[in-house]
Amino acid sequence: METYVSESLEQGYIRPSTSPASSSFFFVKKMDGGLPPCIDYRGINQITVRYSYPLPLIASAIKSMHGAHFFTKLDLRSAYNLVRIREGDEWKMAFSTTSGHYEYLVMPYGLMNGPSVFQAFVDKIFRDLHGLGVVVYIDDILIYSATRAEHVSLVRKVLGRLLEHDLYVKAEKCLFFQQSISFLGYRISKSGVEMENDRISAVRNWPTPTTVKEVQRFLGFANYYQRFIRGFGQVAALITSLLKGEPVRLQWSAEADRSFSHLKALFTSAPVLPHPDPSLAFIVEVDASEAGIGAMLSQLSGTPPKLRPCAFVSKKLSSAERNYDVGDRELLAVVKALKAWRHWLEGAKHPFFIWTDHRNLEYIWAARRLNPRQARWAMFSPVLFS
CATH class of the missing domain: 3.30.70.270 (Reverse transcriptase/Diguanylate cyclase domain)
Incomplete structure (x- = not known):
């Protein structure tokens, strides 16, 4: 603790304080054995206005990695400490140790708005690269490319952008030009995600x-x-x-x-889910029971062609939904699947199919009369049932 305090004073991250506020200081052990500092800011978090900036949906970002063969992961060093506390607000960040009373001049770990503030900061830096082979989740950066030449160019561009904004990485935690890589709890490779x-x-x-x-x-x-x-x-x-x-x-x-x-x-026993390939036809398989609904998105791929699941989605039925008849429950499963995978299905090269064990759904688009619920769901374009 004293080593951290002395180093932070030298780096200009903290300064001695006379603030009437004080929060507890402690270290949190990480999986890699590191001990990052964390302050118990529950008191100040309770009276803080939430900064409503969304964090990326990693599952959605992973879906765009079809065709990627090379992966690089970067971990930013002391990420939060790169954001300054607004002048005049430093006293609110005060904490105490056995050696004295101090306050942060930079954003510490433990603040409610810390992740959102830093995400907005890095999104502004990499805005033009999002969806083009770069995923940024707070202080973790994933770069992916189809070819080695593309990857070299993109990695250089990202590193140059970091240097331009005085952002630095932990060399010991970075991985370059990998065929498969761990990222936020997933194992990602050209074969898919698991x-x-x-x-x-x-x-x-x-x-x-x-x-x-x-x-x-x-x-x-x-x-x-x-x-x-x-x-x-x-x-x-x-x-x-x-x-x-x-x-x-x-x-x-x-x-x-x-x-x-x-x-x-x-x-x-969870499977490896291949990255969806927009050049292949999609198949949406739905099912419904009295308790819930579910769907599977799959494609025929490989030699010989084999049906491979790309994603699953499911939902527990509410008390009102459990009163639906079997046809409406099955149709609800279709609607949820189309909403979940609309970005894939509408932009697909080939028509997609829906597999269901409720044959009456084939005739819904030709029905002369629909109940109000079915009419709302009919906003979706006609699809092929089988």
Whole structure:
């Protein structure tokens, strides 16, 4: 702690303070063994106006990586400390240690708006490169290209942009010209995307929840990776229902335990999802039950051609939706799938097909009368059912 304080004073990140405010100072151990400082700013966060700037949807960014063969990952050094605190507000950032009372001159870790503020900062720097082989998530940068020559050019452009804005990377955490790479919990390669091995090990060894918070923690993890699980909403419905009504005590049951074990087994056998190829035809397979709806986006690829899933989507039905008849539940699954994958399906080179086991959906576009719900859903262009 004293080493950090002395180094931060020398770098101009902090200064001695006489502020009436004070927050607790501590270190948080990271997976790589590092100990980044963190301040307990819960008090100031409670009275802070939220800076509403969105963070990137990583799952959406990964979908655009079809054809990429080379990957480079950069990790920015002391990212937050590159943003200055507005003059006059430094006293609010005060913290205490055994050696004295100090306040930050730069943005520290622990502030509610820290991630959004820094994301807006780096987005402004790389705005013209988004969607062109560069993904920036706070202080992590992923560069991907189809050819080595393209990758050399793009990496140089990104590094030049960083140097231009006095941003520096941690050399020990950077990886260049990789055939596959780990990025924010995913393993990405030219073959597709899959769960990182340590995440699979984590879910395999996940202990049975004993409190409401432990259930929330598990579902938070599961929701992040639900795109790999077919029918996730239905499988997780029983565990999710344990949180209904914001209970204080957890009512764990034998059925919940079986559902928990089943969900863990599905995650440990999750497939590699290939990157969607816009030059191939898409197939959307939908299904509905009394508990939920689900859909799978797939393509025929390889030699011989084989149906390969690209993504899954699912949803637990609300109490009102459970009252729909079987046809409307199946149609709801179609609508959710088309909304989720509209950016792929509308821009596809070939017509796409929808596979369903409810044959009556074939005739919906020719129906003379639709109920109000069906009429709202009919905004989507006619598609091919089979």
